Amino acid sequence: MKGSRFLAPLYLFASFVPIYWLVCMSFKTNEEILGKFTFFPTSPTLDNYSTIFTDSSWSQSYLNSITYVTINTVLSVLVALPAAYAFSRYRFLGDKHLFFWLLTNRMSPPAVFLLPFFQLYSSIGLFDTPWAVALAHTLFTVPLAVWILEGFMSGIPREIDETAYLDGYSFARFFVRIFLPLVRSGVGVTAFFCFMFSWVELLLARTLTSVDAKPIAVTMTRTVSAAGMDWGVLAAAGVLTLIPGAIVIGFVRNYIAKGFALGRV
Amino acid sequence: MKQGIELDHVTRIVDGETYLSNITMTLEPGGFYVLLGRTRAGKTSLLRLLAGLDRPTTGTVKQGGVDVTRRAAGQRNVAMVYQQFVNYPSLTVFENIASPLRLRKTVSQEEIDRKVRDTAKKLRLDALLQRLPAELSGGQQQRTAMARALAKDAELLLLDEPLANLDYKLREEMRVEIRRLFQGRHDAVVVYATADPVEALLLGGNVIVIDEGRVIQRGATLDVYHTPATERVGEVFSDPQMNVLQVDVTDGAEKQIRFADEVQFPAPAHLKDLPASAYRLGIRANHVRLAQVAESDVRVPAHVEIAETSGSETLVHATHGKTTLTAQVEGVFRVAPGTKIDLYLDARRLFAFEPSGRLAAAPRMDHGTH
């Protein structure tokens, strides 16, 4: 098995090639992209990026994306925390069914909800606001958040809770002062997963926005089709959407494995 | 608190399984109670119920004369120390100990500071106050948990096998301290659960023997030790396990006791009055010897199974027919499995139990004083 340690780098290299190609293109001019075939940009240019940064619709939609992703993440974690605590600590009427029901939402096809969502959010005046997208995404992120947090919380001995109650802590005070610090890493991992889902999802985000709250990923496709395949700008826009993910994952890298160890229901 | 704790017909059943069965008893204020029972006997269930963490299925709990059956744990002024080392991981040792005091709005900052330092000193934690629990050894973590319980001045102090998870040397040192720490509290009820008879004896006070969710005997610790009401109490309150011999007591010119066909001996004085019948004789391992000391000693030939030694003592497990007997002897004694030896049972130390398990006769207590 001497060769096995080269397998991982090999896979990583192979999986990086398509991304490299995108990055590479983003630094090329359209002439170079369409003209001769080159592995590296022969005359690296930042024009594609400056096109994006000088156009306010790009930066605006970038901000839009960040806004609804943040709302969704905060909201999901906040409501999931008490629920995950309940699932990890108590048995109660219908707990198993409730848990299953939550999970089925994680599994439901977004396409099913396209139209109803559109109608729902239009009727309550949230259409084309970050709130519509954030709320729609909670359908998927909240169950996930409950699931992950429950796993983390189950690892905290229940005796700590009991000692706190005996000491006279109120639930709220105990939860904030004692319990939250213990599941800090769990909260981080959960936030990461919520962020991840909300960031990568496009179908609902596109359906629930038109102009004001348009996410970056949508702006990207639309601008490109309008400009008639401006490959360089498309690639640059794509690269820009990779960056938040890469940053966030850098923060939680040491917890990723633990976060995925949600092998428990 | 003048009236202590009163349990009235308390039963706890969860999912059809009985954890506690019809317990009625009073724990006097200032009393130190050792709750003795094997694993899963119901010790933890009883403590949790006393703490208010669990509710009885039926029955009532009164604390200081007031019915607290439905009162939340946080309102009962109870402290509990668990077998696991339970502390607040994100708070320093100081804050851990101070935490119950801080929640009581009436205690001033200086008062808290003084109290925490006093308690920490008693538990030899004074140098560690600024550490986090994770930076402490197991023994220190458990001291912190105890300090928190002590500093609180609770009316009811519950300890659930607090030493069970410590290495034996540390356990040895700490159980001496525990009595010193918890016994001088005349205002509170202290309940200390343990599975270890030696611990129970060391702590003294009163013992409550619990088995399968029932209280099977209670009383002054030494009295219960010397006069177990049933064979089961004897079993639970002996370490190593009490030896039990199935015998027949027969009348004749002189009352005789017969064990497994080959062994027959005259009934010792304290068993003379037993009516002829089948009995189960119990004898603790330290009254089984490898050499004859008294004339009345009963010789039982046996095959050695194993000799376990801790240095100070050696337990020789041996079989006679289908009966396993254990002898406890001083010092290191090595003998190979399978060796034939003679065991000598001190007849004056035999307990007689009826087949139902009830005590029929116990050794006389004055006896054996050197």
Place this chain on the structure above:
Amino acid sequence: MARIELRGISHTYAGGTPALKPLEMVWEDGGSYALLGPSGCGKTTLLNIISGLLRPTVGAVLIDGKDVTRAPPEERNIAQVFQFPVVYDTMTVFDNLAFPLRNRRVPEGEIRKRVEQIGELLEMSHQLGRRARGLSADELQKISLGRGLVRKDVAAILFDEPLTVIDPHAKWLLRRKLKQIHQATPVTLVYVTHDQVEALTLADRVVVMNEGSVVQQGSPEDLFERPAHTFVGHFIGSPGMNFLPCTVEEDAAVVGAHRVPLDANVCAKARVAKGPLVLGVRPEFLRRVEPESRGAIRTTVSHVEELGTHVIASASYSGGADEQDPKELKVKLPEGTKVRAGETLWLELPLSRTTLYADGQAVSGDAAVRAESHG
């Protein structure tokens, strides 16, 4: 089948303090040995070095005279039983036991014979067809042990706290099984444990370790009756040994106002020894004597513990250089002894049961004993 030699072994983990200080050791073929010490004393490190899971920073491991320091575990003919049962739980008991043989391509007929033999030895014949999952902890530990025994070529079996997960009341049954197996097979057994009962019961020779070094190696009797180091005196026996700070004058140890006669040779050596002197005597060997007896010390009982089988009295005596500073010792008295706190006890330290320690090490009048205790 195997003689294990450790030559100048020491180990330091990456970037840290030394886990094991240099040591020499020889374990004879077919013996049973125990490594005893508190957690963190280096015993598990040593075990892993022997089994080959860890390569020592310095030194060599020899099995039957062959240097195996660099050999991986599978080439060492050594088996190991871990603290928590390691069992392939999707396999049957039979397949578990057969696993090491199949890996070594032993013919199937022979495997069957051998597994059945071992199954019988372990009293598991009736369970061979069962799945390993769901068996009780002691059965699982027996399977782990069986996987070592089943190999004919196995030279030694190492045990890493094997009884941790076993119910206290069932421990002696498994200990008996281990003893029987050792009688029935010529394998060298090495137990690693922090439990004195386990070590002294299962091993013929016990190696006591503390803070990365071996403090004494000897038979259970040696360790109990002649501790070569104060640590051994403290760690083995409950309660541990009493240590009385003292000075040496002529041929006696001086404890406070009392003179305890000692062997003249010992005193001679003690006078030139470095470090503080203490007199060690076990609580069970202290003898109650008439007041003012020669060589006895006067103590005042401070506390009495009735333990059913015996009585432990804590008693204070004025000792050391400072007359005002009371020291405490423990004495073990027979069951039913009547003593009360405040009572005066005169205690004699029997010459044959009393050891003088200088800087923790026993001062022995007999050069040979001292050398032996250092293996």
Place this chain on the structure above:
Amino acid sequence: MDKPINHRAWFLVTPVVAIVAFSAVIPLMTVVNYSVQDILGPDQRIFVGTDWFQKVLHDPELHGALLRQIVFSLAILAIQLPLGVGLALVLPREGWRSSLSLVLVSLPLLIPWNVVGTIWQVFGRGDIGLGGVALNALGIDYNYTANALHAWLTVVVMDVWHWTPLVALLAYAGLRAVPDAFYQAAKIDGASRWAIFRYIELPKLSGVLTIAVLLRFMDSFTIYTEPFVLTGGGPGNSTTFLSQYLATIAVGRFDLGPAAAFSLVYFLVILLFSYIFYTAMNSKGEAGK
């Protein structure tokens, strides 16, 4: 000890129930409403009973999409599971190498799904894409926009690239939970690398792999954005999967009734699968305890 029964725990789950009910139950009711009515205008609705369901269930295009969907899901499972587990086995377990590999492995998971489509759209093109150019240079006449098989393979490769990391991370987490003693014992027993995998790692991974199968099956069953960006479902219908077909009916043709009926059936199928997996997972959890 078992968890205590405490019905007041419902207070704690109320926010979650409220928010999920808002975003799931209300829309679902809308769907049910549509599925049994023919909506001709804002105020003109006719109750049609199960007509839409019958129409949808007999739609040959839907059958085609369903078949493609099942084949696709099974194909990517067959590739991603072994590949993900294999990758987890060779990933470094300690030190900075481990962190770095994890970050790199996870990267595809954090790319917006339409950008995933874009990346492969560009990468696979015969004129400007590295992948397409390379294949053509090797003498393969590769063109995913025209050749159905090529389009199909590209979608599969894209999904493998996109989602194998998820399986790998799950398996990696599972492997890290295997106590060292098992590996040590196997070494001493002389077990081969294969035997270690077969008798130690695989049994210990069964729990996380069940989750991996569940997640991957469900997610692939609802895939939409990536193939939409890459091929738009073509050429022809060759890469039109269920979600895309649903979107075509609902948004493209604005056939609300059939779309709603389709949605419900779609949802129920997934519910059924989820339930089977959930039960299997729970029973595994019980057995493990």
